[in-house]
Amino acid sequence: MKDVLLTEPWLAWAIEIQSIAQNGLAYGKNVYDIERYERLRELAAEMLSYKTALPVEKVQNLFCNEQGYQTPKIDSRAAIFKDDKILLVQENSGLWSLPGGWIDVTETIRSNTIKEVREEAGLAVNPQFIIAIHEQHKRNYPAFAHRVLKTFVMCELLGGEFRPNIETLQSAYFGIDEIPEMDGEKNTAEQVKLCFEAHRSAQWTTQFD
Structure with a gap:
């Protein structure tokens, strides 16, 4: 793109x-x-x-509501695998995405990833490494009026199960050839496939824009 x-x-x-x-x-x-x-x-x-x-x-x-020196916003997205399939959550729009969201000012990439997975998918995870840091204008659509850095985090599944919540309708695991229609603002199919590459790699090197 x-x-x-x-x-x-x-x-x-x-x-x-x-x-x-x-x-x-x-x-x-x-x-x-x-x-x-x-x-x-x-x-x-x-x-x-x-x-x-x-x-x-x-x-x-x-x-135009922010104050102070302007810097990019950051979000985190979790890549969780089970039997070589990746977990996706269905948004209220009907489209799918990796669980995640904006990093709150009180959170870190690690803690925010854990929190968002718990809230959106009902799962407990252990973040392991950063797969990639993408610049939203280069990779996603539609473009925001501000800069966004999207972090993709490989996570180890510890347990839990999906619980109804206000952000997502359901969760499911998908193979690399089964990826549903994605919410391109949050993640693209190409970004999900990149997570598969990291999952299958013996020694992954973080990619960044």
Whole structure:
């Protein structure tokens, strides 16, 4: 998949304008500079609103609400294998994904992976190693207005069973030739196949963008 920032340069421009404005608001002291940075944030939101048909107010809430120096967001996804099949969870949309989600500010990659698997699949796992760190704009769709680093974590299954919850409908194990329709925002079939490669490798080297 092509990097969406290369195929959609307007998104890269909007992200850069937003980043400059947010960093300026974090460190700027001059009242006139702050006014200019606030206007830059408004322009970035207007660019996204124009191209996505989302109301400017919604774009501002999603895209322009953070404070402090802007850095990428991080999520973690667990690769859990049983009998050479990988565990996937079905989202409320009906699409499938590896269990996982945003890393909360109180969590680490390890602890967040354990938490998300427990919440979404009802399982206890022991994270073993990081398979890959992917940049969302290069690998997933649709593109977010902010940078996202997606971490894929190989996990040892310790036990448990699926329990009904508000995030997922069910869980199931799939072979490499049985991968269902994936939620591309969260994981693609190619990323799941990469997990199979790591699972079958005698000595895996972490991949990263």
